[in-house]
Amino acid sequence: MIKIGTISRYGLILFRLNLMVWLTLSLPQQVHGQKAKPYLASQSFDESFRDDNRFRIVFYNVENLFDYFDDSTKMDEEFLPRGARYWTKSRYQTKQKSLAKTIMAMGGWEPPALVGLCEIENRYVLNSLTSFTALKTTGYEVIHQDSPDNRGIDVAALYRPDKFELINYEYYQLKFPFDTASNTRDILHVIGKLPNQDTLHFFVNHWPSKYGGEFETEPKRMYAAKFLRAKVDSLLSINSTASIILTGDFNDEPDEPSITEGLAPNTELSNLQSTDLFNLMYPIRFNTGTHSFQNTWSVIDQFIVSGSMMDPQVKTHIYQGTAQVFDMPFLITEGATGATRPFRTYQGPKYIGGYSDHLPILLDLVMK
Numbered sequence: 192m193i194k195i196g197t198i199s200r201y202g203l204i205l206f207r208l209n210l211m212v213w214l215t216l217s218l219p220q221q222v223h224g225q226k227a228k229p230y231l232a233s234q235s236f237d238e239s240f241r242d243d244n245r246f247r248i249v250f251y252n253v254e255n256l257f258d259y260f261d262d263s264t265k266m267d268e269e270f271l272p273r274g275a276r277y278w279t280k281s282r283y284q285t286k287q288k289s290l291a292k293t294i295m296a297m298g299g300w301e302p303p304a305l306v307g308l309c310e311i312e313n314r315y316v317l318n319s320l321t322s323f324t325a326l327k328t329t330g331y332e333v334i335h336q337d338s339p340d341n342r343g344i345d346v347a348a349l350y351r352p353d354k355f356e357l358i359n360y361e362y363y364q365l366k367f368p369f370d371t372a373s374n375t376r377d378i379l380h381v382i383g384k385l386p387n388q389d390t391l392h393f394f395v396n397h398w399p400s401k402y403g404g405e406f407e408t409e410p411k412r413m414y415a416a417k418f419l420r421a422k423v424d425s426l427l428s429i430n431s432t433a434s435i436i437l438t439g440d441f442n443d444e445p446d447e448p449s450i451t452e453g454l455a456p457n458t459e460l461s462n463l464q465s466t467d468l469f470n471l472m473y474p475i476r477f478n479t480g481t482h483s484f485q486n487t488w489s490v491i492d493q494f495i496v497s498g499s500m501m502d503p504q505v506k507t508h509i510y511q512g513t514a515q516v517f518d519m520p521f522l523i524t525e526g527a528t529g530a531t532r533p534f535r536t537y538q539g540p541k542y543i544g545g546y547s548d549h550l551p552i553l554l555d556l557v558m559k
Contacts (some may be wrong), residue, residue: 416453
């Protein structure tokens with residue numbers, strides 16, 4: 192039986208007080224002496240309290256959220272107190288607190304209802320995140336399963352049981368027929384009921400990276416895309432207006448083959464069908480970024496939704512038909528050349544105490 196909890200009024204008051212204090216103390220300051228990037232997301236960011244007619248979903252690649260214990264079954268030697276990164280308990284706790292503050296800030300005056308995560312080592316780090324940081328007042332429940340990834344990093348989800356009634360979840364393992372020795376992250380499929388009693392299908396992804404060469408690794412991302420599209424088509428064959436959200440770090444941009452051909456979303460709203468997919472990041476791909484490599488921003492963290500969710504007349508739809516990159520100044524740093532990039536935990540081998548090498552993304556649902 193699914194345990195349905197609620198966030199107490201006292202818990203929400205604590206949440207808001209923590210958020211106010213942290214934002215007041217943190218946002219005006221410079222990051223390690225470097226200039227902060229001017230506000231971008233904050234110009235249109237909606238921090239207001241959301242009632243049962245609104246539902247916020249976020250995704251965040253938290254970059255190597257490892258604990259500081261040795262696990263002989265995983266390649267975690269780099270993230271140990273005596274490892275190459277000198278990953279100590281103190282550094283681990285600092286990262287946990289930073290990630291919790293980011294999730295709090297993404298929610299505004301109440302925590303996001305559903306959070307997709309990737310680059311998680313194990314359930315322990317999620318339990319720590321939800322129990323021993325500012326998130327302890329939110330009532331988040333954890334969805335996690337160890338994947339066969341060689342580095343031991345997984346995809347996961349957090350949800351508020353007062354806003355999302357979990358029905359079921361499943362992890363799909365990707366097995367490449369052309370490279371049977373290769374392991375990668377599973378795809379997480381979460382199924383639950385929204386406050387308006389609509390069923391939501393939420394898929395969390397972390398596709399194979401381009402490490403080893405873009406051309407050489409493209410078949411793996413294409414395989415993941417076609418596998419996921421088959422799952423979506425199966426759902427839509429049963430219910431052509433199903434509410435489906437695909438999110439994650441796809442390691443490809445909205446106009447690269449795994450997305451355009453593998454998932455094959457429709458890019459034209461004017462002829463969008465309910466059984467199509469639509470990439471919310473496609474229209475904004477030139478104006479924003481979630482990840483920076485060699486001083487070039489890219490949008491590899493994305494939200495892709497079923498066509499019916501783009502119709503403002505349906506029971507559950509995407510608020511304003513768009514998603515947003517959470518590019519607040521405290522998550523961004525500026526290098527010596529003036530180029531900006533996400534404020535990450537390490538810059539090369541040097542510990543700088545940041546958040547992640549990715550910026551998180553968010554969207555709101557409107558429910559009738």
